[in-house]
Amino acid sequence: MKYKKTRLLQFYLPIINQGLQIIALLTAALWAIWNWHQWNSDSLNTGINVDFDYKSKWLPSEKVCRYDVNFEVINMGKKRIDISSEVLEMIKAPTFNFDNHYMHIGGYLNDKEGESIYEKEQSIYVSKLDPEERYIKTISVFAKPDEEFGFIFEYKFMDEDDQMLHGFKLELDPCVAPKFK
16 A cells, blocks of 8 residues: 555655646746736837816906916826926917807818917926826916917926927916906
């Protein structure tokens, strides 16, 4: 009886050992492929998400409108993103009043429809954005009253090769002076 148990162990032990080695190799291979995909895949290089909004306020002492554009940039990717500069452009855009709501004419402006009134490129305060890191900024813009023209606020983030990493456009309502009776 003892001889049979030893013989069975001698027969099954190498099979179990080899099976466990194969499982360990397959597990290591899957882990290596998953890890490479998570950290080196080209599809995960871009992961910038931008949330933005604005508030406008009439300043009676200066007789201008102040627009406060707030935005938050979040690196949603798995790799650090290097941002070398940011470009801000304000475009004066014609509008029309429809039922007390101002609407910009056309979704995209050509040279005849819009006039760039301000453009600035500057180095960014946070040049490297780690995964899950946030960059919050507020930009204030002042405008004189003009019910016929609103603004399109365009913001772009550029890398070292001057390639755009992310950009967004925000339509700002025209500056309207309050009417007093």
